[in-house]
Amino acid sequence: MRDLRRLLSLLGAGWGWALAGVLLSAGVILANVALLALSGWFIAAMALAGHGGPMIEYFTPAAAIRGLAVLRSVGRYGERLVTHDATFRQLSALRVWFYERLEPLAPARLQGQRSGDLLSRMRADIDSLETFYLRVLVPSLAALLCVPLLVVFLARFSFAAAAVMLAGLLLAGLALPLLTQRLGRAPGTALAAARGDQAAALSALLRGYDELLLDGALPRQTRMCLEAGSTALAAQRRGARIAAAGQEGAGLVANLTLWAVLLVLLAAGPALSGPDFAMLGLFVLAGFEAVAALPAAYQALGEGLAAARRIFEIVDLPPALAEPARPALAPARFDLRLSQLRMGYGDGPAVLRDLSLSVPEGACLGITGASGAGKTSLFNVLLRFWDYQSGRVEIGGQELRRLDGETVRGLCTVVAQRTHLFNTSIRENLLIARADATETQLHDALRDAALLDEVLAMPRGLETLVGEAGQRLSGGQARRLSMARAFLKDAPILLLDEPTEGLDAQSETAVLGAMARLIKGRTCLLISHRPQALRLATQRLAL
Structure with a gap:
């Protein structure tokens, strides 16, 4: 009831x-x-x-x-x-x-x-x-x-x-x-659960097809899809x-x-x-x-x-982070300072332990470290996706916990190794960064990302559909499109997470050129193990 x-x-x-x-x-x-x-x-x-x-x-x-x-x-x-x-x-x-x-x-x-x-x-x-x-x-x-x-x-x-x-x-x-x-x-409950299992199995099959094929797991995943479908059909028949x-x-x-x-x-x-x-x-x-x-x-x-x-x-799940009852105003400057930061996931061991660093406004900090060292966890803290257990994080002198999540994320732009592109046009994927952007602003952002000529050469230009997860674009084009978003948003803090990983030499050169323009005048944290990318950093930190 x-x-x-x-x-x-x-x-x-x-x-x-x-x-x-x-x-x-x-x-x-x-x-x-x-x-x-x-x-x-x-x-x-x-x-x-x-x-x-x-x-x-x-x-x-x-x-x-x-x-x-x-x-x-x-x-x-x-x-x-x-x-x-x-x-x-x-x-x-x-x-x-x-x-x-x-x-x-x-x-x-x-x-x-x-x-x-x-x-x-x-x-x-x-x-x-x-x-x-x-x-x-x-x-x-x-x-x-x-x-x-x-x-x-x-x-x-x-x-x-x-x-x-x-x-x-x-x-x-x-x-x-x-x-x-x-x-x-009972059959109604079973049908709802079976539909969820079927959708999850199909999603894994379609999105991970190449990996499943290489790993020899394609027959198993296909069998899981068929079994989930049979379960849903049986519940529907009952x-x-x-x-x-x-x-x-x-x-x-x-x-x-x-x-x-x-x-x-x-x-x-x-x-x-x-x-x-x-x-x-x-x-x-x-x-x-x-x-x-x-x-x-x-x-x-x-x-x-x-x-x-x-x-x-x-x-009904409670959010992982509680927003402040009275959020502070957005800071006027954008330097970053961390003092004795300690952060872990749930009851697990701390991933970041007593981390202290300082990034002046407009500087670029290059971050390196082995997998699991806490590089992405640091970004999760700065974006207010995960909370930290102790220490202090400041943006422009404002304690991070005193700012609400929307304000923090409004100050930041993220360019990641896997930036999601929606199955719609290049224009719509750009407008995610700024919904009221004009045609001139869209062209300027694509030009800064070294992508404008390629887009204009496409038969439909900005109306070109990028496909599911951007599959109709090359890896370099998808990465530069995410950079065009960053240019369009024009946020003062830039978080780059392996932005050149998995690219060929030509695409990497084009992306690095766009990155050099993107980081100018912005406070930047760059996670990478590529020497070419780390040359853009003014200081480095090894985790």
Whole structure:
């Protein structure tokens, strides 16, 4: 229930559209019931009139039947339009809501999460919540509106028949849905978990294909993908069987209720005319449309709540660093000073022990050291991704812990060995650094990064798509594009993490030329073991 209440609260500003969809759905159900019931009465009355029975005025019921048919069709179209629009709005809002809570957790609290599983939670699990609104919320609220009206109408003719119909509706619309929801909880949970495993396995297969192939692990990873897919399919089949059984059970209850109501009406004696008898029989049968979707709805609720729990598990994680209650203003100067810094990850041993250093504003410190010596950990501290246990870190005389993370990261630009490029255009990848950059500023940044001529030579120029993880660009082009971002952001502190690693000689020369221009006038920390890159440093530190 806690997860359900929280899920309802996420509808937020979309309640207007959601309620409009519910009202339209209820209106369509009532129009359909009225259409079938009135049609039954009209056909029976006309048949009796044709065989010498009482004459009827048929213009009014004929017009009402046409009106109800039009109303049902138009209402059904409007209901689908509104409910799907509301669903897409909710999916969009949920993804933004999830990302806004995910971002403060990166990278420290998400380090143990598989990227494919996170992607699955952001896409597949949130997509599963589509079923919550379309298949759970709308049918449930529509049934809640329609059932009392249907029972009250039938009670005007027979209280006993109304009681029988109410019992049938409760059995088909409450008991069976609760049973299917209970039975569907396990396969729904298994399906949500299996989708995450499948997404993680596929992500590892696609992103690490070359390494898996070289290591001989490709068959194993492929087998993991197939097994995860089989598990997801098996869970989906189990859920589908339960939903189908619930729907068939609801149909059986509807038919049994029809016979029971007819018997009650017959036992009541000749008070009802033949047309009324036909009308009420079709009325009862059509009335079960109000609850027909509920068994599948509550079976889908198990899957939706399992997906919601997977999302809540992530967003409920506390951030690794607590932001200051009253953040200090950004510093006016940008020299760096560390005193007796001690930093480790969790309960593990300290990675940085009693580290002290000083980098004057505008100077460049070259940092070397073996793998695991703490070079990247130093960057993690400076970017406020990880906290330190003791010591002091200052930027321009301001203690780092007194500045909020957004301020600190706004002062820094990072150029790393593996800078992520999004699967979109060169222009969009540059605008990440400065969203309001003009065409001239984009060209200047690319020119400073020694990349402008190459970009302009491409058929689509700035609109060229870089591909998944920048695969359509060479290693040197991708590295220089990340430098163009740095030129565009124009932050006073520059953090370079192995910026020339893995490049051929020609690409390294081009990147080094861009680096020389980039570090001018900026406080710079350069991690590298390449002599050519370290020549740009004004001082060096070996960890």
